[in-house]
Amino acid sequence: MIALWIILGVIVLIVLMVIGIYNSLVQMRVGVQNAWSQIDVQLKRRHDLIPNLVETAKGYITHERGTLEAVIKARQMAVDASGIKDKLAAENMLTSTLRSLFAVSENYPNLKADQTMMRLMEELTTTENKIGFSRQFYNDEVGRYNASLQVFPNNMIAGQFSFKAADFFQLEDAAERKAPEVKF
Amino acid sequence: MPYSFTEIERRETRVIHYLWLALFFVYDLLFFLIFLGVQNITQNILQYSLHGLVFYFLSLWHILCVAFVSIVLTALTCHFAQQDPLGKIRRIFRARALNDSSREQILAHIIEEVIVACGNKGVMEGVVLPFSSLNILAVSDKGGRGLIAVTEGALEKLSRAQLEAAVAHEAAYIVSGDAAINTTVSVAFTVYSALFEGMVNFIPDLMSDYGEGERFGSNGHRRTTFRGRTAGEFGESVGAPEEGGVPVVPQFIIIVVLSYVFCVVAFFLASIVTKVMAMAISRSMVRKADAVATRMTRDPKSLAEAIYIMAYHFRGSELPVGRYFHPIFFIHPSPSSFDDQEGTWAELFGTHPPVDERIQTLCAMAHVDLRELEGLVPNLRKVVPYVPSLEGVNISEPSVSCWQVLENSVWKGPYDLAQLKGLPVFHPGMYVRRDPEDVPRKAADVAELSAIFTAVMLLGHGMGLSCPSCKRELKVVVYEGEQIGVCSGCLGTLVDEAGLRQILAREEVVFSEEIKVKARALWSHSSRNNEWRFREQESPLGCPSCSHDQKKMIRRSYSGDYPVDIDHCNLCGRTWFDRDELEILQFLYENRLR
Numbered sequence: 077m078i079a080l081w082i083i084l085g086v087i088v089l090i091v092l093m094v095i096g097i098y099n100s101l102v103q104m105r106v107g108v109q110n111a112w113s114q115i116d117v118q119l120k121r122r123h124d125l126i127p128n129l130v131e132t133a134k135g136y137i138t139h140e141r142g143t144l145e146a147v148i149k150a151r152q153m154a155v156d157a158s159g160i161k162d163k164l165a166a167e168n169m170l171t172s173t174l175r176s177l178f179a180v181s182e183n184y185p186n187l188k189a190d191q192t193m194m195r196l197m198e199e200l201t202t203t204e205n206k207i208g209f210s211r212q213f214y215n216d217e218v219g220r221y222n223a224s225l226q227v228f229p230n231n232m233i234a235g236q237f238s239f240k241a242a243d244f245f246q247l248e249d250a251a252e253r254k255a256p257e258v259k260f
Numbered sequence: 261m262p263y264s265f266t267e268i269e270r271r272e273t274r275v276i277h278y279l280w281l282a283l284f285f286v287y288d289l290l291f292f293l294i295f296l297g298v299q300n301i302t303q304n305i306l307q308y309s310l311h312g313l314v315f316y317f318l319s320l321w322h323i324l325c326v327a328f329v330s331i332v333l334t335a336l337t338c339h340f341a342q343q344d345p346l347g348k349i350r351r352i353f354r355a356r357a358l359n360d361s362s363r364e365q366i367l368a369h370i371i372e373e374v375i376v377a378c379g380n381k382g383v384m385e386g387v388v389l390p391f392s393s394l395n396i397l398a399v400s401d402k403g404g405r406g407l408i409a410v411t412e413g414a415l416e417k418l419s420r421a422q423l424e425a426a427v428a429h430e431a432a433y434i435v436s437g438d439a440a441i442n443t444t445v446s447v448a449f450t451v452y453s454a455l456f457e458g459m460v461n462f463i464p465d466l467m468s469d470y471g472e473g474e475r476f477g478s479n480g481h482r483r484t485t486f487r488g489r490t491a492g493e494f495g496e497s498v499g500a501p502e503e504g505g506v507p508v509v510p511q512f513i514i515i516v517v518l519s520y521v522f523c524v525v526a527f528f529l530a531s532i533v534t535k536v537m538a539m540a541i542s543r544s545m546v547r548k549a550d551a552v553a554t555r556m557t558r559d560p561k562s563l564a565e566a567i568y569i570m571a572y573h574f575r576g577s578e579l580p581v582g583r584y585f586h587p588i589f590f591i592h593p594s595p596s597s598f599d600d601q602e603g604t605w606a607e608l609f610g611t612h613p614p615v616d617e618r619i620q621t622l623c624a625m626a627h628v629d630l631r632e633l634e635g636l637v638p639n640l641r642k643v644v645p646y647v648p649s650l651e652g653v654n655i656s657e658p659s660v661s662c663w664q665v666l667e668n669s670v671w672k673g674p675y676d677l678a679q680l681k682g683l684p685v686f687h688p689g690m691y692v693r694r695d696p697e698d699v700p701r702k703a704a705d706v707a708e709l710s711a712i713f714t715a716v717m718l719l720g721h722g723m724g725l726s727c728p729s730c731k732r733e734l735k736v737v738v739y740e741g742e743q744i745g746v747c748s749g750c751l752g753t754l755v756d757e758a759g760l761r762q763i764l765a766r767e768e769v770v771f772s773e774e775i776k777v778k779a780r781a782l783w784s785h786s787s788r789n790n791e792w793r794f795r796e797q798e799s800p801l802g803c804p805s806c807s808h809d810q811k812k813m814i815r816r817s818y819s820g821d822y823p824v825d826i827d828h829c830n831l832c833g834r835t836w837f838d839r840d841e842l843e844i845l846q847f848l849y850e851n852r853l854r
Contacts, residue, residue: 107379114380135669185700189691190669198362202369209377212558217379 272548392765398430406434412765425563432552728801786823803829
């Protein structure tokens with residue numbers, strides 16, 4: 077009689093544990109999805125800032141048409157991209173074109189001195205930082221989620237309910253990226 | 261030496277939770293023990309003749325009552341302690357919201373970035389404290405809203421990366437909920453200290469009551485009163501012992517006295533025990549916040565630099581803090597605190613871990629040598645060379661040169677110095693160049709032009725106040741981010757209290773050679789005789805804004821350390837500087853001449 081109660085108790089305990097682990101895995105997965113969408117928010121912000129930047133720079137940088145056009149093209153590609161791989165590639169490309177633009181503008185102290193430009197540069201700097209931080213947070217969340225999927229006894233429950241590991245936000249292969257051309 | 265910030269974070273989180281639980285357990289246990297002690301004293305004295313010396317346990321009923329009382333007391337003190345901590349901090353430190361200036365907008369951006377780095381958890385607001393010391397603090401309320409306050413000095417002296425690391429450290433408190441725990445922790449240990457102090461001060465109060473309560477008995481002998489009874493009544497009871505027991509009234513005195521002594525000692529020991537635990541929690545929180553800041557920014561080097569710079573700068577003993585505020589600061593405001601020392605005493609009673617320990621941990625994480633940090637802080641103790649007095653020095657007019665000014669993306673000019681002065685808009689942030697081939701520079705970086713900025717009318721409109729010496733209208737000028745009044749005739753300036761603090765904290769303006777020479781001459785002259793320190797007299801000048809009352813200002817030196825004569829109005833807090841005095845004061849202040 078007592079043995080029956082014990083077995084029942086153990087079963088109840090196991091069921092409670094399974095429920096607890098399942099819930100925590102679900103929460104972590106939602107956390108990962110949320111972190112991904114946060115990156116999107118910052119990326120969109122960057123897209124919105126760039127046209128303004130190009131307009132301001134156009135008046136000063138008359139000899140660096142190529143750099144400016146590369147930025148505009150990269151931005152359009154990033155806005156149009158769909159699918160995670162394409163998006164990642166396009167955003168990385170946009171980052172590198174912006175970097176060339178900043179490097180070029182070092183030669184134009186008039187441009188640097190312009191009040192609007194200074195404000196825009198600060199806005200872009202902070203947006204780049206936020207993109208970096210949101211990617212970092214996303215990767216941290218993915219790391220935690222993937223680790224908890226593989227730990228025992230979570231791995232059994234994960235397998236049962238088909239939880240899949242998430243991908244890290246990584247830089248693409250150098251070969252896949254086309255380096256922007258800067259014409260002088 | 262642990263290198264991983266995740267390890268440190270996990271370890272310190274565990275330590276904090278255990279200590280916090282232990283603290284509340286000890287806090288309630290001490291109530292029990294004190295009650296037990298008093299109960300035993302009372303019962304033993306009352307029942308001594310019947311049972312002798314016995315140890316009395318508490319009955320279940322007693323235990324429940326004491327438990328109920330202590331829990332209610334704890335809940336009440338916690339509830340009242342957390343009343344609007346944000347508002348309190350704003351008021352006490354005179355915080356102001358961030359304005360449109362580029363530097364403060366950068367701080368606003370930094371706070372936004374840190375919020376993103378925490379996964380957008382948490383609502384945080386940034387404010388500026390009008391002090392030239394370097395420090396940062398953070399508080400949060402029950403709803404999870406946080407406030408991060410940065411001093412003017414920190415905003416000025418830290419680079420963007422260092423400021424970001426320090427803000428991330430403070431944000432870590434808010435996001436992890438440690439700021440809220442800190443409030444309850446500091447309440448817990450203050451209760452016993454307050455009780456101890458209350459009881460210790462009770463005796464002197466009682467003694468003064470005794471003195472006043474003397475009555476004279478009918479036979480002329482002095483009798484003292486005690487709660488309305490005369491000593492005669494006592495004597496009657498003492499003289500006639502009751503059957504089978506000690507008389508009640510002297511027992512009462514003994515019980516009260518013994519209980520009192522017991523409580524004083526018990527509260528003292530309790531306050532020490534709870535304080536040690538609370539300090540341990542505080543130190544763990546700082547270590548954890550350092551680790552979380554590193555996780556957020558991935559930049560331990562900047563955090564180490566920020567700690568180093570703050571530790572060797574003026575950290576804020578001027579800040580209006582009571583001792584219970586210290587844990588919320590990034591670095592302890594008083595440089596002579598335990599935090600800079602090591603050893604057992606500092607291990608027990610410091611609110612922050614030793615500065616060296618923090619820096620070493622972070623440098624180890626960054627794989628950086630400590631020596632690299634030493635170049636960050638310029639030599640603060642400058643040796644002032646002897647400069648001959650003003651009469652022997654020839655100050656020539658700066659040579660006339662031609663300057664072009666960048667205005668609305670167009671180069672205008674060339675102007676000479678007089679014309680620059682006359683420009684409707686000309687401020688230190690604008691770019692200037694001598695000729696088209698020259699590299700443009702900010703006007704603030706050009707030494708020759710700095711003399712202009714004190715005299716130029718930037719906004720052009722009057723303040724509605726007149727100069728105390730020559731009665732001309734004062735014009736509003738923006739100087740180092742603050743609006744001050746300048747007289748076009750005698751070039752004297754009127755500055756209000758908060759504005760003066762900000763001007764001294766900021767270091768935007770470059771001083772002309774004339775100012776430097778005058779400042780050094782003043783310094784060397786005054787270091788020879790010390791009477792200027794205490795000289796204070798009524799000024800012949802009336803305060804421009806209180807003038808309708810004909811209030812005269814006070815003429816004195818700015819402070820015991822700086823021999824610059826100012827006229828100060830004690831009513832409205834404004835200060836009047838004669839020509840050049842403000843820059844001389846700034847020069848002395850910024851260079852910390854000693």
